Amino acid sequence: MPTRRYDERDVRVRPGKGSRPRTKQRPEHADAEVALVTAVDRGRYTVLVDADGPDERRAVAMKARELGRERVVPGDLVDVVGDTSGDDGSLARIVRIGPRRTVLRRTADDTDPIERVIVANADQLVVVTALADPEPRTRMIDRCVAAAYDARMDVLLALTKADLADAGWLVEMYAPIGVRVVVTRTDAGGAAGTAGTVHGLEAVLDALDGRTSVLVGHSGVGKSTLVNALVPDAGRAIGRVNDVTGRGRHTSTSAVALRVPGTHAPTWVIDTPGVRSFGLAHVDPQHLIGAFADLAAVSEECPRGCTHATDSPDCLLDTWVADAPGATVHDARAARVASFRRLLASRLGTPDGDPRETGGPALP
Numbered sequence: 165m166p167t168r169r170y171d172e173r174d175v176r177v178r179p180g181k182g183s184r185p186r187t188k189q190r191p192e193h194a195d196a197e198v199a200l201v202t203a204v205d206r207g208r209y210t211v212l213v214d215a216d217g218p219d220e221r222r223a224v225a226m227k228a229r230e231l232g233r234e235r236v237v238p239g240d241l242v243d244v245v246g247d248t249s250g251d252d253g254s255l256a257r258i259v260r261i262g263p264r265r266t267v268l269r270r271t272a273d274d275t276d277p278i279e280r281v282i283v284a285n286a287d288q289l290v291v292v293t294a295l296a297d298p299e300p301r302t303r304m305i306d307r308c309v310a311a312a313y314d315a316r317m318d319v320l321l322a323l324t325k326a327d328l329a330d331a332g333w334l335v336e337m338y339a340p341i342g343v344r345v346v347v348t349r350t351d352a353g354g355a356a357g358t359a360g361t362v363h364g365l366e367a368v369l370d371a372l373d374g375r376t377s378v379l380v381g382h383s384g385v386g387k388s389t390l391v392n393a394l395v396p397d398a399g400r401a402i403g404r405v406n407d408v409t410g411r412g413r414h415t416s417t418s419a420v421a422l423r424v425p426g427t428h429a430p431t432w433v434i435d436t437p438g439v440r441s442f443g444l445a446h447v448d449p450q451h452l453i454g455a456f457a458d459l460a461a462v463s464e465e466c467p468r469g470c471t472h473a474t475d476s477p478d479c480l481l482d483t484w485v486a487d488a489p490g491a492t493v494h495d496a497r498a499a500r501v502a503s504f505r506r507l508l509a510s511r512l513g514t515p516d517g518d519p520r521e522t523g524g525p526a527l528p
């Protein structure tokens with residue numbers, strides 16, 4: 165994993181809404197309970213009150229008027245009041261959004277000025293990619309890595325369908341930038357989406373254990389197969405949400421948090437059916453290099469305004485590679501700089517990729 169350097173932008177992001185001056189409502193809500201938001205659908209929030217605690221219960225909540233237009237997203241820890249029993253027909257009220265450790269944002273495309281928070285408090289972005297059928301798209305993976313690193317999240321590359329093609333070249337491509345890779349395959353001829361037939365699941369569980377991970381992936385890559393294997397009752401958990409909202413699974417495009425059983429510490433995956441790629445308009449190239457501690461240190465003495473891109477004059481990243489002691493270090497440094505510049509290019513819109521991947525569908 166790259167050692168991340170935190171800068172003033174993290175400071176702005178991390179305290180989230182909790183850093184605002186407390187309002188006068190606070191004493192009124194002294195009895196509030198903390199709940200984890202697991203799903204959001206048309207103004208109704210599914211929350212888990214006392215999540216992972218002895219009194220855990222699922223409840224439905226609405227946003228209190230005092231929160232105004234502030235978005236509440238899956239992964240948020242919120243304060244709820246009112247009827248938090250979770251009984252049929254009960255409705256709680258969300259009165260506060262807790263401080264957010266991380267914020268995964270997305271813009272609809274690279275020119276979209278509106279950025280939306282899609283998930284809060286996740287530690288890791290899991291990019292699910294098939295090794296074949298459909299072919300891997302490294303540009304899409306790069307965009308996900310850029311979005312995750314900007315959010316100060318780790319990246320796990322989950323390569324599926326290893327029965328169809330080799331994973332080696334992708335492991336080589338992503339290892340230099342601190343991306344952990346796991347490889348899975350189902351039994352040839354196994355029934356589609358059948359839980360328990362996924363090989364390599366232990367490594368996936370190990371990488372998820374104790375963390376909150378957001379899963380993204382294009383249609384057909386085997387994401388549902390993976391989620392169903394990790395969370396055997398995923399369908400039921402999602403069904404519960406829809407009983408409440410009356411909305412069918414196929415039309416649901418918002419993220420859903422699911423608890424993963426069989427791990428050592430509380431483990432969550434947040435599935436994002438509607439998010440297949442990331443617009444990166446909100447990603448600041450100078451912030452992106454902060455995810456690469458070694459490169460960030462080298463670049464501190466770069467000429468003013470240096471973008472550190474491939475063609476930047478006198479960029480010290482080039483000097484660092486050229487001055488490497490010996491061929492092995494040289495190659496390692498060159499690979500790392502090249503990988504960073506690839507991510508940077510995905511942000512700067514360097515036209516070397518598939519235009520269909522610049523954005524993805526608009527969020528609801």
Ligand SMILES: Nc1nc2c(ncn2[C@@H]2O[C@H](COP(=O)(O)OP(=O)(O)OP(=O)(O)O)[C@@H](O)[C@H]2O)c(=O)[nH]1
Nearest residue numbers: 324325326349350356357383384385386387388389
């Ligand atoms: N050969 C092979 N096929 C797989 C593997 N994993 C999943 N599949 C198949 O790939 C197809 C797509 O899998 P899904 O899990 O539905 O993919 P998804 O990413 O959820 O796709 P959407 O449902 O369209 O979002 C199904 O026919 C699966 O049976 C694998 O490891 N090897």
Ligand SMILES: [Zn+2]
Nearest residue numbers: 466470472479
């Ligand atoms: Zn530079």
